[in-house]
Amino acid sequence: MQYKIMTLFPEMFPGIMDASILGRAKESGIIGWETFNIRDHTLDKHKRVDDYPYGGGAGMVMQAEPVYRCYEAVVRELGHAPRRVIYMTPQGRVFDQKMAEEFAREEELVFLCGHYEGIDERVLEEIVTDAVSVGDYVMTGGELPAMTVMDAVSRLVPGVLNNEDSARNESFSDGLLEHPQYTRPEEILGRKVPEVLLSGHHAKIEEWRLEKSLERTKIFRPDLYREWQEKKSI
Numbered sequence: 001m002q003y004k005i006m007t008l009f010p011e012m013f014p015g016i017m018d019a020s021i022l023g024r025a026k027e028s029g030i031i032g033w034e035t036f037n038i039r040d041h042t043l044d045k046h047k048r049v050d051d052y053p054y055g056g057g058a059g060m061v062m063q064a065e066p067v068y069r070c071y072e073a074v075v076r077e078l079g080h081a082p083r084r085v086i087y088m089t090p091q092g093r094v095f096d097q098k099m100a101e102e103f104a105r106e107e108e109l110v111f112l113c114g115h116y117e118g119i120d121e122r123v124l125e126e127i128v129t130d131a132v133s134v135g136d137y138v139m140t141g142g143e144l145p146a147m148t149v150m151d152a153v154s155r156l157v158p159g160v161l162n163n164e165d166s167a168r169n170e171s172f173s174d175g176l177l178e179h180p181q182y183t184r185p186e187e188i189l190g191r192k193v194p195e196v197l198l199s200g201h202h203a204k205i206e207e208w209r210l211e212k213s214l215e216r217t218k219i220f221r222p223d224l225y226r227e228w229q230e231k232k233s234i
Contacts, residue, residue: 001104001157003033003150004077006070007113008049010035012143022151025160033150034077038062041069050116059117067112067123074110082110085129086149088142089114092131095149099132103149104156111149113142175228177216179209 050060134145182193218225
């Protein structure tokens with residue numbers, strides 16, 4: 001998986017994208033990422049990339065030309081037009097595990113990170129294939145949301161996780177929240193590991209885990225619980 005990121009702040013990415021699991025995946029060549037500074041593609045001598053919005057209003061809007069020139073640089077780097085250009089915006093479709101699985105099937109993903117009051121609509125209409133939100137709230141820019149998506153997607157790329165079952169058995173993968181997890185010692189803070197997990201009886205363990213997943217989902221995400229019930233009744 002290769003990520004190409006169009007951003008005004010490329011310095012935000014190394015700390016997260018080069019650490020831990022993602023860092024190891026990059027070192028092994030399973031994933032790769034590269035930033036393209038939108039500011040490098042403006043013709044303004046002061047490197048300005050924004051201007052006042054037509055029609056008035058608060059704030060500034062990113063100009064179309066620097067973004068499009070940056071996109072052209074990405075195309076030259078890839079050698080072809082990308083299949084998916086993801087624009088991180090509160091107006092987009094809310095990101096979820098199904099979308100992560102969809103994106104993980106691609107060989108490359110291009111991200112466009114906006115700032116200010118947004119980006120000139122004309123360039124969005126020209127290059128963006130997917131408008132994606134990480135939730136119903138507004139952030140200062142698209143960089144952290146983009147890294148959130150890249151983290152979730154990367155975990156689904158074969159070889160990134162040491163245990164491939166982890167990605168399949170976690171919260172949301174089957175529509176339910178994950179069951180509780182325990183490790184050594186068997187007792188701490190006056191609390192013991194459930195006996196069934198010590199039994200070695202795999203069928204009973206799986207039955208217990210499903211029961212706990214259902215309990216948690218019903219309490220914390222009743223919307224997902226209803227969806228799960230509806231699917232099971234079909």
